[in-house]
Amino acid sequence: xxxxxxxxxxxxAIENGTVIDHIPTHAVLQVMRILxxxxxxxxxxxxxxxxxxxxxxKGIIKVRDKFFDSIEINKIALVAPTATLIEIRDFExxxxxxxxxxxxxxGFVKCFNPRCITNHEEVPTRFKVVDxxxxxxxxxxxxxxxxxxxxxxx
Amino acid sequence: MKNRSLVSxxxxxxxxxxxxxxxxxxxxxxxxxxxxxxxxVATLFFEPSTRTRLSFESAVNRLGxxxxxxxxxxxxxxxxxxxxxxxxxxxxxxxxxxxxxHPIEGSARWASEVASVPxxxxxxxxxxxxxxxxxxxxxxxxxxxxxxxxxVAFVGDLKYGRTVHSNVIALTHFNTTFHLVSPExxxxxxxxxxxxxxxxxEYYQYTDIQEVINKVDILYMTRIQRERFSDxxxxxxVKNSYILTNSMLAGAKNNLRILHxxxxxxxxxxxxxxxxxxxxxxxxxxxxxxxxxLIASILGLx
Numbered sequence: 001x002x003x004x005x006x007x008x009x010x011x012x013a014i015e016n017g018t019v020i021d022h023i024p025t026h027a028v029l030q031v032m033r034i035l036x037x038x039x040x041x042x043x044x045x046x047x048x049x050x051x052x053x054x055x056x057x058k059g060i061i062k063v064r065d066k067f068f069d070s071i072e073i074n075k076i077a078l079v080a081p082t083a084t085l086i087e088i089r090d091f092e093x094x095x096x097x098x099x100x101x102x103x104x105x106x107g108f109v110k111c112f113n114p115r116c117i118t119n120h121e122e123v124p125t126r127f128k129v130v131d132x133x134x135x136x137x138x139x140x141x142x143x144x145x146x147x148x149x150x151x152x153x154x
Numbered sequence: 155m156k157n158r159s160l161v162s163x164x165x166x167x168x169x170x171x172x173x174x175x176x177x178x179x180x181x182x183x184x185x186x187x188x189x190x191x192x193x194x195v196a197t198l199f200f201e202p203s204t205r206t207r208l209s210f211e212s213a214v215n216r217l218g219x220x221x222x223x224x225x226x227x228x229x230x231x232x233x234x235x236x237x238x239x240x241x242x243x244x245x246x247x248x249x250x251x252x253x254x255x256h257p258i259e260g261s262a263r264w265a266s267e268v269a270s271v272p273x274x275x276x277x278x279x280x281x282x283x284x285x286x287x288x289x290x291x292x293x294x295x296x297x298x299x300x301x302x303x304x305x306v307a308f309v310g311d312l313k314y315g316r317t318v319h320s321n322v323i324a325l326t327h328f329n330t331t332f333h334l335v336s337p338e339x340x341x342x343x344x345x346x347x348x349x350x351x352x353x354x355x356e357y358y359q360y361t362d363i364q365e366v367i368n369k370v371d372i373l374y375m376t377r378i379q380r381e382r383f384s385d386x387x388x389x390x391x392v393k394n395s396y397i398l399t400n401s402m403l404a405g406a407k408n409n410l411r412i413l414h415x416x417x418x419x420x421x422x423x424x425x426x427x428x429x430x431x432x433x434x435x436x437x438x439x440x441x442x443x444x445x446x447x448l449i450a451s452i453l454g455l456x
Contacts, residue, residue, distance in 0.1 A: 115279050117260035121237050141260025142281055143162065145345060 017042070017064040019086040020076070025049050027079040028059035030153055034075050034108050035068070042066045055082065074102035078109065078135070078151065101132040109137060112150040116142035125154070156454035159266035159273040163284045163320040168327045175292050177447035177456055178440070185443065189455045190219030196249035197223035198241070199276075200232060200256040205416065205438070206276050206286075210253050213445035222249060239268045246270040251453060272452050280316050285448065286415055287320035289441040290374070296440065297411040297433060298371055301325075307333035307366040310376035310396055310421060312342040317415045318376060323349045332357035333366040337392040339383060363396060368405045373398070375414045375421050400425040413437050 023031055025048045031037075037044050043064040052058035073085055077099040087095045105127040111118045118125045118141055127137035127146065135148035155170055166174075181187075195214045199207050202225060211221050223245075224230045232241060238256070242265045245252055252269060254262055255276040262275035262282070277283040295301050306325060308318050312334055322332065322342065326349050334342050334357060341359065350357050360366055367373065378396055383389040397420060398412070414422060414434040426432050450456040 113259060115257075115259045117238070117258050117264045120258050121239065121264070123239075123260075123264050139260065141263045142279075144259070144281075 013091055014045075014062050014064050014088055015091055016089055017062060017066055017087075018068055019088060020061045020063075020073075020080075021058070021084045021086055022052065022055060022082045023059040023061065023076075023080045024055070024082065025057045025059040028061060030079045031059075031061060031076045031083070034079065034153070035072065037061070037063065040066070070100075071102065074100050075105070075108065077101045078105065079153065101129055101135065103129055105129060105137055108154050109146065110152040110154050111139045111142060111144070112146035112152075113139065113142045113144040116144065118142075155451040157272055158452060159262075159269075159275075160284050160448065160452070161262045161266050161273065161275045161278075162282045163287050163324055165284070171288065171291065171324070171327075174288060174444065174447045174451060175295055177451065178288075178292050178443040181443040181446040181450075182440075185446070186216050188218035189450060190214060190217035190453070193219040193251075193453060194249045195219055195221055195449065196245045196252045197221055197225075197276075198230070198245060198252060198254040198256075199223065199225045200227040200230070200238075200254070200261075202226050203255050203277060206255065206283075206441075209438070209441040210274075210276065210285075210445050213442050213449060216442070217446055217450065219449075223253075238265060242269045242273075251449065274448065274452070277316075280314060282320060283316055284320060285441070285445055286317050287324050288448065289437065289444040290317070290321050290413060290415070291324055292440050292444050293411075293413060293433065293437040294372055296436075298409060301328040303329050303331075304372060305331045305333060305370040306372040306374065307335060307370040308342075308374045308376070309335040309363055309366075309398075311340045311378050311382060312336040312376075313340040314379075314382055315376045318342070318374070319346045321374065322346055326350055326353045326355060330355060333360065333370055334358065335360045335363050335366055335396075337361060337378070337388070337396070339388060340378065361395075363398065364402060367402055367410075368407065371407065371409055371411075373406075373410060373412045375412060375418070377417075377419055377421055397421055397423060398426055399423040400429055403429060403431060406431060 028046055028048050045062040048059045049057050083099045085097050086093055107124045111125055117123055126140035130136050130138045137146045197207055197210055214221050246269045251272050253274045253276050257279050259279035259281040262278040266273040275282055312318050380389050410431050411433040412431055
């Protein structure tokens with residue numbers, strides 16, 4: 001495992017920070033948006049269409065001097081369920097873990113129900129994840145379920 | 155329950171509901187009590203619902219409180235483009251409690267988060283209408299002497315009928331056996347059945363109303379609306395099979411009572427009204443007692 005991690009780092013190693021690896025290549029910009037990296041003061045490097053043994057093509061994001069807490073990082077599980085989170089300190093991989101589907105999803109998924117208040121007024125969306133396997137989101141407001149195939153990111 | 159909003163039937167616990175039903179019995183015996191003197195209740199009806207509004211206003215008036223509000227969004231500043239949040243924040247300043255009806259789903263939850271006073275949801279689109287559910291529970295208790303272990307049939311539009319959804323969810327606390335009668339297109343959604351399954355209760359589905367009449371304690375009728383059908387021919391085909399007539403009740407149990415959230419159109423024939431098993435008008439009256447109990451609890455007056 002750590003060998004594979006090191007090989008990736010050769011591309012542009014960072015001294016301290018976080019590498020988000022194995023992102024589906026089409027989802028890289030969405031992940032950047034969900035983690036608000038566009039506004040980040042940290043140095044951010046990203047790549048798309050990189051080769052991956054596991055997935056053929058993949059995307060990667062490296063954020064220098066930034067460590068995410070799990071609530072923050074699990075937000076990306078909806079768009080990048082295969083992502084791996086690698087923490088680097090002094091050029092060494094100190095931890096490597098997969099993202100997990102969070103219990104709640106706030107602010108970045110649109111409610112599927114056109115009659116929901118969140119689609120009529122400026123109300124930040126809030127969902128409870130009621131089925132992690134099939135990804136079903138229960139809207140805190142209209143109490144309707146948004147299924148995986150209907151998820152649209154704001 | 156003091157200062158808490160009631161937005162969804164899942165907001166309160168079984169014990170809290172039972173307490174409201176118990177209090178409603180007290181208001182049924184003594185409907186006129188001036189415990190709300192000096193209080194102002196706002197009834198904000200962003201869409202018209204005369205029956206529900208009058209029931210709430212009657213409840214407040216009988217308790218000696220004052221009512222402010224509107225019965226149609228066209229007379230409120232919503233028509234000038236004001237947001238719901240702004241309307242609610244403003245009216246919070248003028249009242250001790252807000253009763254609201256709104257066509258948009260989730261609007262009452264949102265209002266409860268921006269209001270500085272408690273909110274009672276009097277219907278938010280197709281989502282929730284918890285006081286209807288409470289008055290239905292009260293009526294079942296009143297007619298059967300218990301809420302436990304009953305056989306309850308729901309008939310008609312089980313897919314879109316929010317009253318049916320709330321009632322099914324609430325009754326899962328009382329070991330109910332559910333008999334669900336609807337056209338194929340309007341069956342109870344799986345999200346509601348999930349609640350029945352979680353409690354490991356029994357439910358049976360039918361398309362023929364006659365199959366359930368003789369075995370249930372409560373027959374809860376609802377309206378089937380033409381616009382719910384994707385195929386108008388299908389509506390024409392089924393519409394008359396969900397009409398209850400007096401002759402169909404010949405073999406029913408003695409304790410059977412027929413409920414309906416009203417207004418009815420043609421799903422209960424007028425010849426049923428004289429049958430002692432017809433109970434829908436008493437059911438509507440119960441709405442006042444239940445709302446008195448709820449308002450008094452939320453304002454901390456009982």
